[in-house]
Every structure is written in structure tokens, then in C-alpha cells.
């Protein structure tokens with residue numbers, strides 16, 4: 627049975643003012659690129675458990691959503707600092723929405739072997755910052771040389 631997105635959205639104490647809900651909607655279009663691993667299984671014939679690992683903006687996060695067999699939301703967990711029981715983090719809503727849109731049902735397993743590890747992401751970012759710093763320095767030198775000439 628398809629996950630019932632509305633039953634998750636009803637959990638938010640105040641959807642209109644939730645930073646997490648706003649973030650989830652804002653970044654949903656990027657979610658598929660950040661999904662590193664996803665498994666969906668039926669447990670004890672009564673629950674459906676969605677487990678995922680995401681690599682978003684250099685952060686690795688692991689999350690779990692469980693629903694009843696009819697797709698009704700039961701609970702969720704995520705190791706990011708924004709997750710709370712009555713204000714599920716952006717990862718949770720995005721994963722649920724992704725499963726609904728792609729009609730993902732148990733048993734399901736996906737792993738993106740090419741998914742970029744967050745540490746690799748940070749190394750690249752550091753190199754880019756360093757390169758920009760060097761460029762800025764040499765640009766400053768050019769400016770100083772020019773002002774020296776103009777004197």
C-alpha cells in the first residue's frame with residue numbers, strides 16, 4: 627500500500643510555521659540526487675519500514691519512517707539535529723514524498739554506488755576555497771602593482 631503523505635503532514639504541530647516543512651518543500655526537487663541508499667520492507671506483516679541514507683550538502687544522515695500496512699504514518703527517526711517527533715525534519719518528508727511519487731512499495735532496495743561520500747564533498751569544497759583565496763590574493767597584488775604604477 628502506498629504511503630499516506632497526508633497522515634505524516636498531520637503530525638506537524640504547525641505546518642505553516644515549521645522550518646523543517648518549509649525546507650523539505652524547498653529542497654525536494656534535489657532529493658533524488660542525494661539519496662544514497664533506500665530499503666523498504668514489511669516487518670511482522672503489520673508495519674512498513676523505510677530506511678534511507680542521504681548525503682546532502684556534505685552531511686550524511688540516516689533516517690527511518692514506519693507506517694501501518696495501509697500507509698498511515700506511525701513514527702520517524704533521523705540523526706540530523708532538526709528532527710523532532712512533532713516536527714519531523716526535511717529528510718523525513720522528502721523521503722516520504724519520494725516514495726509516494728515513485729510508487730515505491732516493499733520489498734524495495736536501492737543503493738547508489740556513485741553517490742558522493744560527504745567527506746569527499748568537503749575535500750573538494752576545501753580545495754575550491756583555497757583556490758579562490760589564491761586567486762583573490764593574486765588579484766590584490768595586481769591592484770597594488772597598478773596603484774603603485776599610477777603613483
Ligand SMILES: [Zn+2]
Pocket residue numbers: 687689704705706707708709715716717718
Ligand atoms: Zn533529518
